[in-house]
Amino acid sequence: MDVSKLSVAVIGGGIIGLATALTLADRGHAVTVYDPDPASGATRHAGGMLAPTAEVVYKQEPLFPLMQAAAQWYPELVALTEKSSTKPTGYRTDGTLVVARDRADNTHLEELREYQSLHGMEVERLTTRQARSLEPALAPSLAGAVGIDGDHQLQPRLFTQSLIDACANASVEFRAAEITDVSEVDADQVLISAGLGAADITGWYEGKNPLDLRPVYGDIIHVSVPEHQYPLLTRVVRGFVEDRPIYLIPREDRTLTIGATTREDGRENPQVQGIYQLLRDAIEICPAIEECDFLEADAGARPGSPDDLPYLGRVSDRVTVSTGYFRHGILLAGMAARCGAELVEQIAPSISLEACDPWRHRRDS
Ligand SMILES: Cc1cc2nc3c(=O)[nH]c(=O)nc-3n(C[C@H](O)[C@H](O)[C@H](O)COP(=O)(O)OP(=O)(O)OC[C@H]3O[C@@H](n4cnc5c(N)ncnc54)[C@H](O)[C@@H]3O)c2cc1C
Incomplete structure (x- = not known):
């Protein structure tokens, strides 16, 4: 397999799937996003605060470095989007x-x-x-x-439209299809970024789905x-x-x-x-x-996940999971896009994802 140009199926086109798809396309991969109705999930209803500091919750220390990294990398994601789309993002850094x-x-x-x-x-x-x-x-x-x-904002409905436009201009293909089993998709690599829908996607585990989403x-x-x-x-x-x-x-x-x-x-x-x-x-x-x-x-x-942390990691030689972003998914997209792409490419992620192991709430082991 030529790892410099992979075919990647992204299942779910909310902010996480779209931002990761664009990042993968920018890194030279052939990307297809599968979603019956892109940007219709949690992303559509979000406020859009990029608030790694104000959103801090006591005793959630493992989240802090992820939130800080996401905020630090956000300008990169916005710049990548603006490279391929002139649509407004609503990104503002007024504090x-x-x-x-x-x-x-x-x-x-x-x-x-x-x-x-x-x-x-x-x-x-x-x-x-x-x-x-x-x-x-x-x-x-x-x-x-x-x-x-350091706490900023964007307008999620605008930003996802600019992400969709940027993806299309960067040759990402969109298929209006619901995927229920990862073996249905023909691709070198698969990213499951279907938000709550990830709980119903099979084909990558034995027994019960290890993702405890609510x-x-x-x-x-x-x-x-x-x-x-x-x-x-x-x-x-x-x-x-x-x-x-x-x-x-x-x-x-x-x-x-x-x-x-x-x-x-x-x-x-x-x-x-x-x-x-x-x-x-x-x-x-x-x-x-x-x-x-x-x-x-x-x-x-x-x-949501039981510990309020996302599920982000490789779960097999072909499948990567990226979901469970709970109340911070707009912010964490800045981290999920970069690290999700690195995981798909099987290179070490830019930040430790140990706390995000998709298997950590497995109930049948
Ligand atoms: C009221 C509210 C306010 C919020 N405010 C903020 C905020 O200010 N800042 C912040 O950082 N976060 C905020 N959030 C959280 C944020 O919205 C989420 O964490 C984030 O949108 C999750 O994005 P996602 O792409 O993982 O999921 P989603 O946006 O839910 O996208 C999932 C996509 O997958 C698709 N899909 C589902 N199942 C399948 C399938 N089987 N096959 C193919 N496609 C499928 C769906 O159609 C959907 O488009 C808020 C959320 C809410 C509800």
Whole structure:
């Protein structure tokens, strides 16, 4: 087999499959993406924060280096996309503010800042006056704020359209087909990047599927900022309101994304309670949101794993798995694309993927 030019079948065209397909095509391989409806999964519903620092969760240390590497490599992925497509990506590097609604939220923010600093992340304590001079639309009564310059954003629906366009221009073939068994596809190498759908793809293991994937739903809202108020915000604003996390993502098309809840109730539609809570908390942080036009209430399912870490690794001489990106898949695409391509080429990945072993939750061994 000529490893410098492989035929690669990518099963699943969400952000992970598309970004990896483009990277593989750029490295000279013949790539086919199989997906009945590309970019229709979790990626379509995501907020699009690229937040290796603000998204830190206590006791998830194995995730941190993956998130940091992804953020570091993101400009490369965006540049690769822009090399083959002129479509907009919504990629912005204006930084992030995190604010606290009341004193208890401020204590939480300060504890988190200490934890982030302990892990070498750059977080700047700001007075609420400083925060409001950066973002005058913030509520005057906030209790605290920090600035995180290294946390960025993109617009997932735009970015996947530019990735699809870039892939097509880089000779990636698209087939509108659902694959249920990897032996159905004729290719030197296969990448399973089907998000939650990976749980139903067979042909690469004995017994039960070792991937322990579950849908973790999130409600999310899109509003439009009236012309006279634009730009309401100029950077991502995250907040804690009575300990509930919330984020507001301003876009260049005058929309604002407000997200996101976390629930495991199996209900696919946006839930009234979640939407109400998001709007109420968003207005607490930025009162002028009351005057925005309501555009869309949406909900999507994150592909969760038991330890919140992805499944990324080779599982046979022909198959590589890349799924389970849970709440960080937009960010982690910056890492998954590069390391996924390296795994397909059977070369050492640029970062240790030991914590991402696809077999680690195998139940029948
Ligand atoms: C409300 C919400 C907000 C989020 N916000 C953020 C955020 O701000 N930042 C962040 O980093 N992450 C965020 N996420 C998480 C992120 O969206 C996911 O981790 C990421 O989109 C996963 O991408 P994926 O390509 O693995 O899966 P998906 O986007 O789900 O794509 C899987 C694709 O595989 C296809 N497929 C499935 N089965 C098959 C099959 N058998 N054969 C062929 N194709 C198949 C599907 O059609 C789909 O197109 C959010 C998620 C949600 C729901």
